[in-house]
Amino acid sequence: MRIISIGEILWDVIGEEEHLGGAPLNFAAHAKKLGHDVFFISAVGYDERGDRALEAMAQMGLSTRFVRRVEEYATGVVTVTLDGEGQPRFVIHRPAAYDFPQLDPTDLEDLLSPPPDWIYFGTLLQMSPQARELTSRLITSKCGARHFYDVNLRSACYEPALVRNLISQATVVKLNDREVPVVDQMLGRSHRTLEHFCRDYAKCLGWEAASVTRGSGGCVLLIGNVFVEATGFKVKVADTIGAGDAFAAAFVHGLGSGWPAKKVADFANRVGALVASRPGALPHWTLDELAGLGD
16 A cells, blocks of 8 residues: 655654654554555754664655755654563654655645655644645545545644644544543543444544554454454563554555455454563564464
8 A cells, every 4th residue: 555654753862772763653664564655754953862763764764855954943752661571661752754754745745745655644743734734635536545644643732723624634543541531522522332332433533444442452443343352472571662553554455455354353453562671663564473462
């Protein structure tokens, strides 16, 4: 499939270690590993971290053509602390270079021809007016792509009106179980179960599919009218940074392949669990390793 991902590129700083990350970049890298043509839109500074980010992208086989270099701002950084279960807490330092992506008319034309199958976006980047305008140009281009919205709420990095707007423009939505009541509150609704949540919003907002991740508990997933609950895989968690982004890439892979809901959920759970078992958002993993989970 042909996939466009727009969003932040940054370094997760965990103690003395730095890991390349940013949810949209993580998603792009895992989608590339799954065999898709991925085009990533972002920006980095003219600094050493920016150099390393572009080098790492090239090593992963991701094109850097649509990653702008910005003189006025540094490459993005997030300070991460982990709790006893490997769950991260983020301190996001902004403004950062990724807040200022830019495409010229030729770039935009090339991205949309041939038409992409998917356009992926999250919430954090959309707090930047320049980035929001560029994302809007992509998702209103009538290119026929499905719009994948990874809600991915970060403290002080979202506004209810923004989330309401983004969620109404999505055709497929992913979020976690902690975000469900927050979204309900922002949209002025209330749901007793995750199934009710997915079905109600799919009906009123026209979603084709939705998924709610539940950490080690697996996920629930709605595709069309089919709802499934899938248990997670037990792994020794190194950290959960990027596990949801890997899940999202696997979710898109399964949807685009036309798999039944149960198979999509199982595959996405496997990819997310494997990434959680290794440090950082972009560890090395193979398809062969997925098959061994749960044995």
